Amino acid sequence: MLKTRVIPCLLLKNAGLVKTFKFKDPKYLGDPINTVKIFNDSGVDELTFLDITATIENRRPNFQFLSQIASECFMPLGYGGAIKTFEDIEELLNIGIEKAIINSEAVEKPEFIKEAAEKFGSSTIVISIDVKKSLFGKYEVYTHSGKKATKLDPTEFAKKMEDHGAGELLLNSIDRDGMMKGYDLELLEKVSKAVTIPVIACGGAGNLNDFSEAVSKTHVSAVAAGSLFVFQGPHKAVLINFPTEEELEHIFDK
DSSP states (O other): OOSSEEEEEEEEETTEEEEEETTEEEEEEEOHHHHHHHHHHHTOSOEEEEESSTTTTTOOOOHHHHHHHHHHOOSOEEEESSOOSHHHHHHHHHTTOOEEEESHHHHHOHHHHHHHHHHHOGGGEEEEEEEEEOTTSOEEEEETTTTEEOOOOHHHHHHHHHHTTOOEEEEEETTTTTTOSOOOHHHHHHHHTTOSSOEEEESOOOSHHHHHHHHHHSOOSEEEESHHHHEETTTTEEOOOOOOHHHHHHHHTO
16 A cells, blocks of 8 residues: 555536636536546545635535535545534534545634644644745745735744644645646645644646655655646546556655
C-alpha cells in the first residue's frame, strides 16, 4: 500500500462536476455520481468534493445530493463548502462523509475550529487554505472561492489552525489551479515545514512527476489534483482517469 495518499479533488457547482482555472471559468464536466463510480473501480483511496458556490450563495451544503454521492463512494470522503455549524458537520458525518473541509469559516471564526475539533475529533476537521501570490511575491490567504482577500499569511494561519486542533490542511495555490504546470513548491515547503499535522498539496499537478517532486522537495504528506484526473491530452478532453498502483509506486520509489 502506498505511503503517500493521492487524492482526486473534485469541484461541485449546482450538482454538476466542474473544473476551474485559477478559481475562475468553471467548465462543466458531467455527473459527479458517475465520476465516483469510475474512481471506485480505479482503486482510489480517498476522495474530496468542494462546492465552489455554496459559501458565495450563502446556503447550506446540499445534504440530499451529498448523501447520494456518499452512498456510491467506497472510499473515505471529504466535503467542503459552506460548513458553518456543528449541525452541518454532524449531518455530513451522518450521511457517511468522514472529513469536514472548512475554509471561510476558519478565517472568520477560528474558535469554531477549536470547538469542532473538540466535539468531533481532529481527524474530522480539515482546513482548506487557498493562497494567492501578490505581484511582490507575498503569499496571502483568500476565502469565498478565491474572491475575498484576508491579509493573512498562510504559514501563520496554518500554525494557528494546528493550535486550534485541525487534523489536516489542504493547501491550494489559486495561481496554479487548473494550469497543470506543477505545484508551488515554495508555498508548500513554507507551510508544511511550519506545522506537524499532514499537509495536502493542491493546485497545479500536470503529471505524475509533479506528485513525486512535491513529496521529495517539501514536507507535504499527501498530494491532490483535479485536472490531471479529469482531462486527457493537449486539448483537455474530458476523461475521468486515475493512475494504477504500479504507476504510483514507480513514481514515489524514484
